[in-house]
Every structure is written in C-alpha cells, then in structure tokens.
Amino acid sequence: MNDVAAVYPEILVTVVAVVVLMADATLERRLAALLLPVITIAGLVAALASVFYVVPAGQYFRGFVTIDAFTSFFRAVFILLAIFAVAVSPAYLARRAVPPGEFYAIILFSTVGAMTIALSADLITLFIGLETMTIPIYVLAGIQRSDRFANEAALKYFLLGAFSSALLLYGFAWLYGITKSTDFATITGVLAAQGVANGQTIVALGLVTVGLGFKAAIVPFHQWTPDAYDGAPTPATAFMSVGPKAAAFAAILRVLVGAMGPLGVDWGAVLAILAAVTMTAGNVVALAQTNVKRMLAYSSIAHTGYILAAVAASKAGASASAAVLFYVFAYGLMNLGAFACLLYFDLEGTRGATLEDLNGFGRREPAGALALFIFLISLTGIPPTIGFVAKFVVIQPVLDAGLAWLAVVIALNAVLAAFYYLRVVVRMYMYDPSEKVPRLANTGALSAGLTVASLAVLVLGILPNSLYEWARQAALPLVR
Amino acid sequence: MTHVLSLLVVIPLAGLIPLFLFRRDERAVKQVAITTTAVELAVSLWMLSQFHVGEAGFQLTERVDWLPSLGITYFLGVDGISVLLVPMTTLLTFISVLYSSGGAIKTRVTEFMASFLLLEIGMVGVFIALDLFLFYVFFELMLLPMYLIIGVWGGPRRIYSTLKFVLFTLAGSLLMLVGIVAVYLASADASGARTLSLPDLIEARGRFSADFQFWVFLAFALAFAIKMPMVPFHTWLPDAHVEAPTAGSVVLAGVLLKAGGYGFLRFALPLFPFGVQAWLPLLILLSVVAIVYGAIVSAVQKDLKKLVAYSSVAHMGFVTLGIFVLNLQGGVGAVLQMLNHGFVTGALFLFVGIQYEKTHRRQIADLGGLANMWPLYTTFFGVFVLASLGLPGLNGFVGEFLVLLGTFRFSGVPLGGLFWGPLAATGVILAAVYLLWMFQRVMYGPVREAYKLLPDMTPLEVACAVPLLAMTVILGVAPQPFISIIEPSLDQVVRLATDPSFTVLAAR
Numbered sequence: 001m002n003d004v005a006a007v008y009p010e011i012l013v014t015v016v017a018v019v020v021l022m023a024d025a026t027l028e029r030r031l032a033a034l035l036l037p038v039i040t041i042a043g044l045v046a047a048l049a050s051v052f053y054v055v056p057a058g059q060y061f062r063g064f065v066t067i068d069a070f071t072s073f074f075r076a077v078f079i080l081l082a083i084f085a086v087a088v089s090p091a092y093l094a095r096r097a098v099p100p101g102e103f104y105a106i107i108l109f110s111t112v113g114a115m116t117i118a119l120s121a122d123l124i125t126l127f128i129g130l131e132t133m134t135i136p137i138y139v140l141a142g143i144q145r146s147d148r149f150a151n152e153a154a155l156k157y158f159l160l161g162a163f164s165s166a167l168l169l170y171g172f173a174w175l176y177g178i179t180k181s182t183d184f185a186t187i188t189g190v191l192a193a194q195g196v197a198n199g200q201t202i203v204a205l206g207l208v209t210v211g212l213g214f215k216a217a218i219v220p221f222h223q224w225t226p227d228a229y230d231g232a233p234t235p236a237t238a239f240m241s242v243g244p245k246a247a248a249f250a251a252i253l254r255v256l257v258g259a260m261g262p263l264g265v266d267w268g269a270v271l272a273i274l275a276a277v278t279m280t281a282g283n284v285v286a287l288a289q290t291n292v293k294r295m296l297a298y299s300s301i302a303h304t305g306y307i308l309a310a311v312a313a314s315k316a317g318a319s320a321s322a323a324v325l326f327y328v329f330a331y332g333l334m335n336l337g338a339f340a341c342l343l344y345f346d347l348e349g350t351r352g353a354t355l356e357d358l359n360g361f362g363r364r365e366p367a368g369a370l371a372l373f374i375f376l377i378s379l380t381g382i383p384p385t386i387g388f389v390a391k392f393v394v395i396q397p398v399l400d401a402g403l404a405w406l407a408v409v410i411a412l413n414a415v416l417a418a419f420y421y422l423r424v425v426v427r428m429y430m431y432d433p434s435e436k437v438p439r440l441a442n443t444g445a446l447s448a449g450l451t452v453a454s455l456a457v458l459v460l461g462i463l464p465n466s467l468y469e470w471a472r473q474a475a476l477p478l479v480r
Numbered sequence: 481m482t483h484v485l486s487l488l489v490v491i492p493l494a495g496l497i498p499l500f501l502f503r504r505d506e507r508a509v510k511q512v513a514i515t516t517t518a519v520e521l522a523v524s525l526w527m528l529s530q531f532h533v534g535e536a537g538f539q540l541t542e543r544v545d546w547l548p549s550l551g552i553t554y555f556l557g558v559d560g561i562s563v564l565l566v567p568m569t570t571l572l573t574f575i576s577v578l579y580s581s582g583g584a585i586k587t588r589v590t591e592f593m594a595s596f597l598l599l600e601i602g603m604v605g606v607f608i609a610l611d612l613f614l615f616y617v618f619f620e621l622m623l624l625p626m627y628l629i630i631g632v633w634g635g636p637r638r639i640y641s642t643l644k645f646v647l648f649t650l651a652g653s654l655l656m657l658v659g660i661v662a663v664y665l666a667s668a669d670a671s672g673a674r675t676l677s678l679p680d681l682i683e684a685r686g687r688f689s690a691d692f693q694f695w696v697f698l699a700f701a702l703a704f705a706i707k708m709p710m711v712p713f714h715t716w717l718p719d720a721h722v723e724a725p726t727a728g729s730v731v732l733a734g735v736l737l738k739a740g741g742y743g744f745l746r747f748a749l750p751l752f753p754f755g756v757q758a759w760l761p762l763l764i765l766l767s768v769v770a771i772v773y774g775a776i777v778s779a780v781q782k783d784l785k786k787l788v789a790y791s792s793v794a795h796m797g798f799v800t801l802g803i804f805v806l807n808l809q810g811g812v813g814a815v816l817q818m819l820n821h822g823f824v825t826g827a828l829f830l831f832v833g834i835q836y837e838k839t840h841r842r843q844i845a846d847l848g849g850l851a852n853m854w855p856l857y858t859t860f861f862g863v864f865v866l867a868s869l870g871l872p873g874l875n876g877f878v879g880e881f882l883v884l885l886g887t888f889r890f891s892g893v894p895l896g897g898l899f900w901g902p903l904a905a906t907g908v909i910l911a912a913v914y915l916l917w918m919f920q921r922v923m924y925g926p927v928r929e930a931y932k933l934l935p936d937m938t939p940l941e942v943a944c945a946v947p948l949l950a951m952t953v954i955l956g957v958a959p960q961p962f963i964s965i966i967e968p969s970l971d972q973v974v975r976l977a978t979d980p981s982f983t984v985l986a987a988r
Binding site for chain 1: 546547548549550613616617620621623624628632638639642643646647650651654655657658662664665695
C-alpha cells in the first residue's frame with residue numbers, strides 16, 4: 001500500500017487524463033471546450049498538492065522507484081509547466097479546430113511520463129518514463145493532420161526519437177552487461193570500483209550520452225528540433241520546448257550524474273565541449289532566423305548548452321546539480337512564456353510570426369508585448385529576472401570546476417543571444433505597425449496567464465532565495 | 481539604523497504606480513514624473529546632509545540577507561566618493577524629466593517617463609550598492625531603460641545606435657559577471673563561507689593570488705572601460721548620443737558614464753592591487769590617448785552633438801588618468817571631474833537640445849549668428865563652454881588641474897609623470913581650440929534669415945539650466961568643501977590600491 005501511495009501524483013494525473021478523454025466524448029462540443037481546460041487544470045493542481053503529500057523519502061516498488069527531494073522538485077516543475085501550457089491553449093485550439101480533449105490528454109500523459117523519469121531508481125523505470133513522455137509528443141507534433149508542416153514535424157521527430165531511444169536502450173544494455181544490474185545504486189557501486197577502465201564502459205557511456213543528447217537536443221544531435229518546433233501548433237511547441245527538455249535533463253541527472261557519476265571526472269571534459277558547441281551553434285543559427293518561432297527554437301538549443309555546462313561541472317558538487325535544476329525551472333517558465341506570446345498572432349498556417357509581423361506589437365497589445373519583453377530579457381539573462389539569477393548560479397559551479405574558458409564562452413554567448421532577442425524588442429517597440437500586420441487574436445485568458453508568468457519571472461528574479469534553496473535540497477540526493 | 485538609501489531606491493519605483501494609474505492623462509503623467517524626481521532629489525539632499533564629513537568609511541549603511549543560501553546581501557552605503565554622485569544623479573534626472581515634459585517628447589509620454597524612473601533606480605543604485613551582486617543588478621538595470629529611450633524616442637538611426645550601445649555594454653558586463661563569480665568563489669574562507677559584500681571582500685583579498693587578480697581585474701576593467709568609455713571602446717558613444725533624445729543624452733553623459741569610473745574606484749582598485757599594477761601602463765596610455773584623440777576628433781566634427789560627445793571621451797580620459805595615477809590629488813581630481821562633467825556636459829547636451837528644438841539643425845555649418853537673437857541662451861551656453869574647456873573660476877578647471885598635478889607627481893609607469901603630464905595638458909589646450917571655435921561658428925557671424933523669428937529660452941528651459949549653472953560656479957569657486965568630503969575615502973582607496981597588505985574595516 002505504501003508503494004502505491006508513493007506514486008499518487010502520477011496516478012492522479014493519469015486519472016485526470018482519462019476523465020478528460022471521457023468528458024470529451026460525452027459532453028456537447030461547446031461545453032467541452034469550456035470545461036475541459038478547467039478539469040485539466042484543477043486535476044493538475046490537485047496533483048501538485050499531492051506531490052507534497054508526505055511519503056517518507058526512500059525506495060519503493062522493490063527499488064524501482066525512489067522518492068526524494070529531487071523527485072518532488074521535478075514533479076512540481078512538470079506539473080507547473082503542464083498547467084501553464086494548458087492555460088494558454090484554449091483560444092488557439094478553438095480557432096484552429098484542434099480537438100481539445102485529445103490535446104489536453106496528450107499533455108497529461110506526457111507529463112506522467114516525465115514524472116516517471118523523475119522518480120526512477122532503475123534503468124527500466126527511467127526508460128519507460130522516457131517513452132511514455134515522448135510518444136504523446138510525437139502525436140502532439142502532428143495533431144493538425146491536414147497541415148503538411150505538422151506532418152513533416154511529427155514524422156521527423158518520430159524517426160529521430162525512435163532512433164535515439166534505440167541508441168539509449170543499447171547503451172543501457174551495455175551498462176547492464178558491465179554491471180549485471182539495472183539498479184542505479186548497484187551501477188554506481190560497480191563503476192566507482194572499476195572507473196573508466198575498459199572499452200566497454202566507454203561504449204556504454206558514449207551510447208547513453210548520445211541517446212540522452214538526442215532527447216535534450218544537444219548539438220550535434222539537435223537536427224530534429226527546429227523542424228519539430230516550427231511545424232507543431234504553437235501551444236504544442238510551447239510545451240514541447242520545455243517539458244521534454246526538462247525531462248531529458250532529469251534523466252541526464254539521474255543517469256549521467258547519479259548512476260554513472262563516478263565516471264564524471266573523466267567525462268566532464270567531453271560534456272563541457274558539447275555544452276560550448278551547443279550554445280554557440282544554437283545562438284549563431286538563431287541570429288540568422290527571421291521567423292520568431294524558429295528563432296526561439298534555435299535559442300532553446302542554446303539554453304540546452306547553458307544547462308549542459310552545469311552538468312559538465314558536476315565535479316563542483318551539489319551546486320552544479322542545483323544549478324541544473326534552477327536553470328531548468330527558469331528556462332521552463334521563460335521559454336514557455338515566450339512561445340505562448342506568439343499565440344497572439346492569428347496567422348494562416350502554423351509557422352508563427354516573422355519579425356515584420358511583430359512591428360508595433362507594443363502599441364497594439366501592451367500587456368502581451370510587455371510580457372514578451374520580460375521573457376526575452378530573462379532569456380538574455382539581464383536582471384532583475386529569473387534568467388539572470390539562473391546564469392549566475394550556472395557560472396558559479398562552472399568556474400568552481402575549473403572550467404573558466406566555458407564561463408567566458410557562456411558570457412560571450414549571452415551577448416550573441418542579446419542581439420537576436422533585442423531585435424524582437426526593437427520590432428515591438430521601435431517600429432510602427434505596418435499595413436499588412438496580422439490580426440491579433442482576442443485572448444483575455446492568454447493575457448492573464450502571461451501576466452502571471454511574467455510577474456513570476458520578475459519576482460523570482462528579485463527574490464530567488466527560496467527557489468534556489470529548494471533546488472539545492474533537491475540536488476543533494478544526487479551527491480553521494 | 482536609517483533607511484534613507486533604501487528610500488532612494490523605492491521612491492522612483494513607487495512613482496511608477498500613479499504613473500500607471502494616470503497613464504491616459506499626459507499632463508498628470510508629467511506631473512507625477514516631475515514630483516517623483518523632485519522628491520527623490522530632496523531625499524538625496526537630505527541624505528547628503530546626514531553624511532559625516534571627514535570619515536573614510538561607509539555611512540548610512542543598510543544590510544539585510546538577500547540570498548542567504550549564497551551569502552549574498554542587500555547592502556547599501558555611501559562614502560565620500562559616492563555621496564556626491566547620488567545628488568548629482570537625482571538633479572540631472574529631475575532636470576531631464578522637467579525638460580522633457582516641456583514638449584520635447586511628443587509621443588508615448590507615459591512610457592518615456594516610466595523608462596526614466598526605472599533608469600533612475602538603476603543609476604542611484606549603482607552608486608550606493610556595496611554588494612557586488614546588487615551592484616551588478618543595478619548596473620544592468622541602467623541598460624534597458626536607456627536602450628528603450630534611445631530606441632523609441634531617438635533620431636533616424638536610433639535602432640542601429642541603441643543596439644550597438646546595448647551590445648557593447650552587455651559584452652563588458654557579462655564578462656564582469658564571470659569575474660564577479662570568480663571573486664565570489666575565491667572569497668571562501670576557512671569555513672567555506674563566501675561573500676560578495678565589499679568590506680568582507682577587502683578583508684579576503686589577501687587570498688586573491690596575483691595571477692587571479694590579473695584576469696579578474698581585466699574582466700572588471702573591460703566592463704568599466706566600455707561604460708566610461710575608454711579608447712578604443714568608445715565607438716558606441718557618438719552614435720548613441722547623436723540619436724538619443726536630449727534628456728537621454730543628458731543622463732547618458734552625465735550619469736551612466738560615471739558608473740564606469742566609479743566602478744574602478746569602488747571595486748576594481750581596492751580589490752585587485754596586483755591586477756592594477758599589472759595593467760597600469762596600458763591604462764595610463766589609453767587615458768592619455770583618449771584625452772588627445774578625443775580632443776582632436778572633436779575639433780573636426782561637423783555635427784554639434786557629436787562634437788560634445790567626443791569631448792566626453794576626452795574628459796573621461798582625465799577621469800581615468802586621475803584614477804590610475806594612484807595618488808590623492810589625481811583621485812580627488814578624478815571624482816571632481818566626474819561631478820563637473822556631469823553638470824557641464826549634461827548642460828551642453830541640454831543646450832544643444834534646446835537649440836535643436838528651435839532650429840531643427842545640428843550641423844555646425846547650418847548654424848551661426850544665434851548670439852544676436854538669443855542673449856540669454858548665449859550667456860548660459862558660453863559659461864558652460866568655458867567651464868568645459870577648464871577656465872579657472874569655473875568647475876572644469878579644478879578637476880583637470882588636480883588630475884594633472886597628480887600625474888606630474890606620478891612615477892609608476894615607463895617614462896614617468898613628467899612625460900605623460902604635459903602630454904595630457906595639451907588636451908586642455910586642444911579643448912579650448914575646439915570649443916571656442918565651435919562657439920564662434922555657432923553663435924557669432926551674420927544672423928541667418930531662417931532663424932530670425934525664433935524665440936530665446938523659455939522660462940522652463942531657464943529653470944532647467946539655472947541649477948546646473950549654480951553647481952558649475954560653486955564647484956569652481958569653492959571646491960574645498962567638496963574636496964574635504966571626497967578626500968578621506970579616496971585616501972583609503974589609494975592606500976588599498978597601492979599596498980596589497982593594507983586592509984581596513986570599512987563599514988561602520
């Protein structure tokens with residue numbers, strides 16, 4: 001019974017998903033459009049509360065599930081992101097005739113998968129979680145069946161996703177062969193005893209890194225990201241760009257930093273180079289984009305690089321993992337917000353707004369523009385926003401681990417990023433609306449959601465202590 | 481325990497609330513902005529009156545845990561170096577807002593005033609923050625409002641200029657952020673506790689190795705050198721000034737540039753004595769180059785505003801020269817020069833703006849003969865021009881004289897002060913050349929037909945100019961009270977910078 005209590009939040013989210021699907025089938029369409037988001041959000045809020053329902057920290061289901069501060073942190077992050085994603089979607093779904101019941105259910109199922117990653121104490125649990133999270137996202141990417149960009153996005157995402165899952169699974173198999181166990185604690189013990197002694201360990205490590213690298217969109221395994229993000233309907237993109245990425249980093253922390261942590265001393269250098277390449281490539285390509293949605297897609301790759309830099313610095317101890325957690329939270333909030341701001345643009349097709357479409361946005365929709373402004377300066381890393389604090393807490397372990405060059409690369413990359421983020425601000429505030437700007441969607445609910453999120457970005461930027469403290473507590477279980 | 485410094489941070493923030501409530505009513509918005517900046521000015525003067533002259537340490541300090549997990553504090557305080565810069569900032573902001581409400585800003589007045597209030601928080605905060613983290617937050621807070629002020633209300637090439645300004649500044653400040661984190665990590669004591677508060681860091685600086693200081697000083701120096709700006713990082717300045725609206729130019733030149741010089745004095749010098757020594761020859765060279773180069777380039781400018789902008793580069797050269805000769809005269813001269821430049825160059829930009837509002841011309845060749853029509857304007861403008869070129873009796877002279885005095889006595893770099901001093905002094909002569917030549921071309925000569933009917937200064941414009949004129953004269957005639965405020969604190973900074981084993985308990 002205690003075992004079941006440990007996964008109450010996951011059960012709750014699953015139940016909500018099923019209720020949503022059933023309600024969608026039984027309710028009248030207009031009523032459904034109105035009620036479904038309410039049911040979804042209410043269910044998620046209940047799940048969020050149940051995260052803090054006290055099950056003593058420890059192992060459950062015979063060591064397949066672990067509940068600790070890390071688990072609670074990521075569960076909360078995933079649920080919050082799902083709430084935010086659902087809250088900004090209804091108007092868009094109605095406009096584009098996307099079936100709302102399926103949309104919300106998919107987000108809920110994916111969230112369950114992500115939460116499962118957070119609580120995994122075993123390679124098998126982790127892999128099941130990863131797949132449960134990813135498969136709904138493939139569907140989400142292609143939910144607009146008649147749109148050929150969406151089809152392309154879904155297919156690309158699916159093929160590369162399946163490919164990377166196979167690589168990851170193959171890596172897990174090697175790991176099992178080496179350690180004769182799928183349990184994280186045992187793996188850590190064996191690896192600590194042997195080190196990177198032989199070729200097999202390197203093969204396993206390489207395969208796992210590549211597999212998880214695909215999921216997190218680390219350069220050079222990022223090729224699917226821009227097309228998938230660009231082709232998917234915008235609310236889906238908003239969720240896709242943060243939920244799965246946060247989950248991928250939860251997996252990276254559990255496997256690379258947790259289970260395979262003893263190898264980190266040697267592996268850190270590789271991750272540091274990958275981080276530098278990822279942030280630079282993401283930013284350089286983002287510079288060349290004229291489509292805001294695609295620009296944000298590339299910029300999300302750059303942010304992957306910043307987070308990976310903290311992973312690479314894991315020999316600095318708990319502060320490195322805490323930095324990953326803090327950055328993931330901050331990134332989730334500001335990136336989801338930035339994508340959601342594109343929902344104002346009621347454009348034909350789904351490919352988002354071009355820079356010209358944003359001309360004079362500041363005058364036409366002051367609240368939305370201000371929110372986007374706040375998200376963008378936060379993504380740039382300028383105080384007083386959460387994005388700045390996140391940069392600060394990432395640079396700290398990076399320097400502590402002796403990677404001064406990487407810290408300088410981060411700083412220079414932030415300048416590159418400032419150029420294209422501020423170019424959007426230029427369009428919003430410093431150009432007059434031209435004649436052919438698109439009609440703006442009339443979305444009171446969207447504005448309300450974005451106002452709350454942008455306020456959170458500011459408040460957590462000014463008073464980040466409790467969040468950082470929480471991230472630090474959550475990082476402790478990883479440091480043995 | 482007093483909270484006057486926190487009050488200075490809070491007042492502009494509080495002013496944003498009525499500004500937002502009355503956002504549809506342009507007149508009310510202007511009144512709110514004027515009132516808020518006036519209150520801020522009054523409080524800053526009250527703060528000055530509470531300051532104990534003759535003490536070196538930080539006063540009126542406030543310290544609260546902010547990010548206890550990281551050992552970061554909300555720590556405010558002023559000493560002799562910063563206590564004068566704060567009222568200068570609030571005065572220039574008040575004048576800028578007052579002038580802008582007179583009709584210089586015609587569109588989106590609410591947003592403009594809101595930007596100015598946000599800017600004021602950053603500007604005042606920079607001068608009173610004693611925790612490096614907090615300092616960085618305020619330092620960056622100055623950036624975005626100015627970005628909008630230039631980009632939204634600026635001239636034709638405003639977007640290019642504002643992006644250039646932001647990217648230059650960000651490049652420097654983000655590298656400084658890396659430096660700040662490095663200092664933070666290096667500050668760990670035996671128990672592992674880390675800090676970013678200045679007095680604690682000064683005590684901990686014995687643990688900063690010479691090699692460490694070499695790199696971290698470079699990171700800080702880059703940020704401040706870009707902000708000042710020092711040659712060769714000055715190229716953003718003329719562009720930003722030419723495109724910025726008048727009020728933006730006034731505070732950009734008057735206050736934002738000072739953040740760089742202040743940063744050197746407050747953080748870079750006391751924390752990294754070895755780093756200073758290592759980079760000193762280059763910094764002295766760049767300062768003198770800035771003085772001479774800035775003056776020569778000013779002389780050939782065709783655009784009036786660009787001329788004043790380049791003259792800022794030269795004047796900031798005097799500030800950095802005074803800072804890096806590392807003696808009392810030079811340092812006091814540098815702080816006075818910062819104040820003087822704030823009042824005088826702020827005024828010059830104001831007058832270029834007033835003139836432009838009437839004639840809509842800024843090319844020197846298009847102007848001429850204005851003296852015959854505008855006696856009042858000519859008098860004011862003339863005094864500020866004379867102050868800027870360093871006429872004894874006005875404020876510019878005092879600062880530059882002290883800086884040169886300090887330079888002559890200085891021997892820490894190759895060739896010595898007797899080489900660099902006279903070289904820098906040529907800058908004063910060149911300043912007289914380009915400023916008087918400009919004044920002659922703009923104000924004298926035949927009256928142009930097109931300008932015959934243009935009126936002289938309005939009462940509002942006079943009201944904006946009078947406080948600046950008063951400060952110019954007071955600082956020129958009676959600099960001693962100001963020097964005695966600056967001297968004790970500066971003496972300490974010089975000793976910290978020249979003697980790596982010297983530590984003080986700086987807070988009280």
